[in-house]
Amino acid sequence: MPIGHDTSKIVLNYLLKGNLVNRPAPRKTAQTAPRLRLTSDERQREIVAAVLALARERGPDAITTQAIADRIGVTQGAVFRHFPDKEAIWLAVFAWVRVSLGEAINAAIARHVSPLAKIEAAFMAHVSFIAANPGVPRVLFHELQYPDDSPVRREVREMMTAYGKRLGLLFNHARTAGELPAGLNVALAPMLYIGAVQALVIQSALAGDEAAMQKRARQLFPLLLDGYRGLPAA
Numbered sequence: 001m002p003i004g005h006d007t008s009k010i011v012l013n014y015l016l017k018g019n020l021v022n023r024p025a026p027r028k029t030a031q032t033a034p035r036l037r038l039t040s041d042e043r044q045r046e047i048v049a050a051v052l053a054l055a056r057e058r059g060p061d062a063i064t065t066q067a068i069a070d071r072i073g074v075t076q077g078a079v080f081r082h083f084p085d086k087e088a089i090w091l092a093v094f095a096w097v098r099v100s101l102g103e104a105i106n107a108a109i110a111r112h113v114s115p116l117a118k119i120e121a122a123f124m125a126h127v128s129f130i131a132a133n134p135g136v137p138r139v140l141f142h143e144l145q146y147p148d149d150s151p152v153r154r155e156v157r158e159m160m161t162a163y164g165k166r167l168g169l170l171f172n173h174a175r176t177a178g179e180l181p182a183g184l185n186v187a188l189a190p191m192l193y194i195g196a197v198q199a200l201v202i203q204s205a206l207a208g209d210e211a212a213m214q215k216r217a218r219q220l221f222p223l224l225l226d227g228y229r230g231l232p233a234a
Helices: 038-057 065-072 076-082 086-108 115-132 136-142 153-177 191-207 208-228
Strands: none
Touching: 038 065, 038 076, 038 086, 038 136, 065 076, 065 086, 065 136, 076 115, 086 115, 086 136, 115 136, 115 153, 115 208, 136 153, 136 191, 153 191, 191 208
């Protein structure tokens, strides 16, 4: 089933079946057996996984449909049989990010009762997700740098807005429970949280060491918490 421009038509389930994102590209050898014929849903998942894998190796501008086709060992025409255009591919990529990150955070915070512990669990889940999928922030912030209001940019903006609102609710619960100051500005708190995650992304990119992100995140969170306690009142 091809995916069009309307993100409401993107079938999210196929993006979440199986961990294909970090699977290595197939090696091309003379003895390689013919590729198994995949269903449309499976091929769409494979294309999304290829985009995120390529984003680990090159700038998003260099991720062409030909590069995607080469990565998964098909023709460029085969890619377009599953997605009508490159924009539809990017929409599917961000749909995968939105749902996968949301599920990772859901699982992390479900293990805690304390609102503040939920915030810390969400922070660590977010960092762990990026450490496992380093191509995600590259494609995300690549889209945000363009001023045009494209369907892809709107998808990213809506995803980030919804995430900020969710974090705001967590901070409000922590404030109500007395775990954070009564004067905490719950509109600013998510900005500091997301900024801290992005700082970890930048530092890891400079160091070339995504694997150390989680260790640095555990060291950073107490400093972040001190910042929340010192934020000006709303």
